[in-house]
Amino acid sequence: MPTTFRIKRFNPESESPQPYFQEYELETEQSDTVLDALIKIRESVDESLALRCSCRGAICGSCGMRINGHATLACKTKVVSLESPDGTVQVEPMNNMPVIKDLVTDMGGFWDKIRQVQPWLQPAGPKPDAEYIASPESMKHLTGVMGCIMCGACVSDCAALEVDHQFIGPAALAKAYRFVADPRDGASDSRLLALNTPGGMWDCTRCMECIEVCPKEVGAMDRIMDLRAKGIDHGIPSTCGSRHAEVFADLIEHKGRLDEPLLAMRTFGLKNIGQMLSFLPMTLRALVRGKLPRSGPLHRAIPGIDRIRRLFRHTRNLP
Amino acid sequence: MKYAFFPGCVSKGGCPELYQSVMQVYPQLGIELEEMTTASCTGAGVLQEKDLRLGDILNAHTLALAEQQGLPIMTICSTCQGVMSQANHRLKSNPEYLAEINRVLAEEGITYRGTTRVKHFIWILLEDIGEETILQHVKRPLTGLRAAPFYGCYLQRPREALGFDETPSRAKSLETVIDLLGAEVVDFPGKTRCCGLPLLTINQPNSLKMVAHHTSDAKEYGADLMVTPCPLCHLNLDGLQSKAAKQNGMEIDLPILHLPQLLGLAMGLEPKGLGLSRNLVATESVLEKIGIRV
């Protein structure tokens, strides 16, 4: 089957290093993965094409790249499975990290962030004679996160990283969760505190890209939400992020629905009055357009609120 | 076609023009709605940050109410849709979990059997009403208008809970509707990305960077307007666009329309009834382009 590959090239050693697209026509087999095709191109058409791979079986995590706009493993993606309006397969290096050459990215920053969460067990209590033991049941919920192969796909497509490289990112946060939720680890509190800082767990915008692109179903964003819930449970100092979640829940309990102005006021609090006031121009424009949301006593609870409140109470009594 | 209508908090709060425009278009399309007045907020993924199970209990309650009515639910918000789809997916795919949630609902004498379907208005348009009927209602084709689609994360991900495997056309629903209404689709890279709203109170500069990035990008790709099925995206993309432009040293001024507003214009309805004067970024340029004098 003839396929056109549109590959983003970049050679730092050329006279004027600028990324550009180059097209290759290639005869592909039904069984070919995108990685197979790229290797064929390198071997028979253009030996200057740079890419990284090793296991060819979705284990080593080295062939992460963007295929038709989303990060994935090239060795796990069959060419025939790809749909594109003009039959072209577009291949680009991963986003949110520097490109070394063509499809090869610099993963240095990725590893720095993984190291930042201290990805090793920090057990509490006296040292046992042999290894630290955990029952299989108590570790079962961690099999998902432990399946991470560090391919960087989630980091590539992360919306928060795209606007802020300081954000620690999905892979490192999933790794942090792996230790926070390990029954043998004794450092959960300090780990959560470290993540309760700018660039930490509250800077995720919940876009779900990391869940969608992960080849191993790690579900990084879900783990970030677990970290947030644990942080609130462990009583970490409140931030705009944690207050937002707490006030939101409280408003639903009392009104059954959102009260947008009250949510903003209570989230920012007096400490962040400056931020609150920065919304004033927008609020005034909304007022002029007759769409300022009602708030406080003017925004009454939904009919049937008593049952919603009771559902909250029943939930509190659950184990 | 009758639905239990779940309007969502924002169409009753920050974006009343969404509710208003839905009220204008739906009766003409042969839809009947029964508004769910006693259902709570879905939690919008925010309550779920604190307690996922509590979110599932509240949504199971809503799903059970519709089940009692024997009606599918219609949403008009990507976030309401996504959050309810995800809760429904967890409940339907795990009988033990459903039983656990039902033990809580039982205290109120209710059960959720797991049969309710939840559909966003845009899916109802394409799957229940059908392309042919929509075309019959297009009285004022939006010829010459270039519209950039903006879905909202929750109407794109995760694909499994949203039923994309069974109904793959959902992935491109917005492009399909824009095309049916006679406008030109402006395909730009940001169409399935995050609007930044979830970060607004947590990290405002980052949130506004996303707004500036996507709206200016769409404009560069030649869009006259952006259209979204998500009022939460609308709050950020429309409401905070001028602030975002200022922060990033740009001039943007890209009108952001709710999906039913664009649909209503194509159906020949009056801009005023569709609440267009309530959008914060002025929409006059759009109206002029389709020959409505302002």
Ligand code: SF4
């Ligand atoms: S959900 Fe959060 S961590 Fe995951 S890709 Fe989006 S912003 Fe990044």
Ligand code: SF4
């Ligand atoms: S979480 Fe998934 S996408 Fe991210 S690095 Fe690990 S395996 Fe790759």
Ligand code: FES
């Ligand atoms: S080559 Fe090892 S994961 Fe693809």
